[in-house]
Amino acid sequence: MTYNSFMFVGCGNMGGAMLDGWLAAGQPASTFTISDPYREDAPDGVTLVDKLPEKTFDAVLLGIKPHMLGDLADDIAKVIGPETVVFSVLAGTQLETLDEHFPSSAARVRVMPNLAVKIGKAPLALVESGLDEAGRKRATEFFSGIGSCEWLPDESQFDLVTALSGSGPGFVYRFIDALASGAAAQGLDEAQAQRLAVQMVEGAAALAAQSEHSPAELARRVASPGGMTQKGLDVLDENNALKSLVENCLVAARDRGAEMAKEARRKG
Ligand SMILES: NC(=O)C1=CN([C@@H]2O[C@H](COP(=O)(O)OP(=O)(O)OC[C@H]3O[C@@H](n4cnc5c(N)ncnc54)[C@H](O)[C@@H]3O)[C@@H](O)[C@H]2O)C=CC1
Ligand SMILES: O=C(O)[C@@H]1CCC=N1
Incomplete structure (x- = not known):
């Protein structure tokens, strides 16, 4: 239609x-x-x-x-x-x-x-x-x-949804860039690091979209006990670092929506 x-x-x-x-x-x-x-x-x-x-x-x-x-x-x-x-x-x-x-x-x-x-x-x-x-x-x-x-x-909840799914690509691109530049800083060729990071995120997201498992469970399945992934996750999870950083990011974006609504009302 x-x-x-x-x-x-x-x-x-x-x-x-x-x-x-x-x-x-x-x-x-x-x-x-x-x-x-x-x-x-x-x-x-x-x-x-x-x-x-x-x-x-x-x-x-x-x-x-x-x-x-x-x-x-x-x-x-x-x-x-x-x-x-x-x-x-x-x-x-x-x-x-x-x-x-x-x-x-x-x-x-x-x-x-x-x-x-x-x-x-x-x-x-x-x-x-x-x-x-x-x-x-x-x-x-x-x-x-x-x-x-x-x-x-x-x-x-529209401002929160805006932060999550409207602004979200910006946050994900920042994360991809951080993965690529982190690997480049550790010696990988910059362009190759970027290709690997983008393809990895594309495949991981596509798999999560099809999977019967939650993203949290998928993360658990990647991490072999005592293996490499778990060591990396420990850095992200220490003091809930990644979760609280991301929540603060969403709250900051959401709250800007309320300010913009006020500005729009003043101009109307
Ligand atoms: N960029 C994004 O990822 C997202 C943007 N939005 C919303 O989309 C809207 C547009 O954002 P963008 O496309 O990023 O900005 P933009 O600056 O690329 O697009 C705005 C367009 O308005 C045009 N424009 C300026 N004066 C005009 C006039 N008098 N009459 C008609 N058109 C005029 C500009 O030439 C420009 O092409 C914003 O309200 C934003 O909140 C929402 C979700 C995601
Ligand atoms: O940054 C913005 O205000 C808009 C809303 C979602 C994405 N871009």
């Missing part, structure tokens, strides 16, 4: 990755329009406009930076009619803010993707205001082309 006319307002890293993902999943290019003044081109068949047209769309996806919404909302409202579903990937921008800016839309949906939408492998957290059952089904089918949908019952 699709939206016959789908507008991206802002199509940079995130919007662009979503568009690439939908095109790769077989969505017709002709259904997509991009409004992004800094974009010079669009994929074949996708319409690029230099200002918002005088017509409404079935769906509008906000892919701008969160702090821009207050200034742009009145202009964006021109492409939103009573049938339009507004999707927002804006970190920290709450449904209440979207409801205030776009009261005449059919529904507002916060979506938290990550850059893996480009290859159809992102977790997508969604929470909505105003969607009926059919609208929810349509959104689920459409977004399933670029990842797997997880609807949340309300917004209370």
Whole structure:
């Protein structure tokens, strides 16, 4: 199921990755329009406009930076009619803010993707205001082309989910980089260390996704008693070092979401 006319307002890293993902999943290019003044081109068949047209769309996806919404909302409202579903990937921008800016839309949906939408492998957290059952089904089918949908019952954990699955790739890339640079510091060729680290994480994640065992159990299975892995895990586990570092990282990212929500309300 699709939206016959789908507008991206802002199509940079995130919007662009979503568009690439939908095109790769077989969505017709002709259904997509991009409004992004800094974009010079669009994929074949996708319409690029230099200002918002005088017509409404079935769906509008906000892919701008969160702090821009207050200034742009009145202009964006021109492409939103009573049938339009507004999707927002804006970190920290709450449904209440979207409801205030776009009261005449059919529904507002916060979506938290990550850059893996480009290859159809992102977790997508969604929470909505105003969607009926059919609208929810349509959104689920459409977004399933670029990842797997997880609807949340309300917004209370949305910032935490953003930290986990939206920001998460950034944290994982940092860990991969630390593995590669640690091995390089110990004498391995830098490029080879990076290749090994990336392939190892790709395979480990794919296996965890298929496995009947939890990640904790899988770690236990890698570590032979008295062997090498256990010695390494002991370093990560000493004083709960890795777990508390990662929890602090998630909390810091989550709490920034609440600050951004306040900033967005002030600008609205
Ligand atoms: N980058 C990521 O991994 C993720 C980003 N997000 C959210 O995605 C949104 C966009 O982030 P990125 O794509 O990373 O930033 P970005 O800077 O790459 O994209 C923003 C786009 O907005 C465009 N833009 C600027 N002024 C505009 C205007 N007046 N009208 C239309 N477009 C305009 C820019 O040219 C740019 O292409 C943010 O709200 C962020 O919270 C959410 C999840 C993950
Ligand atoms: O850093 C940010 O604010 C956004 C949210 C998730 C990923 N990027």
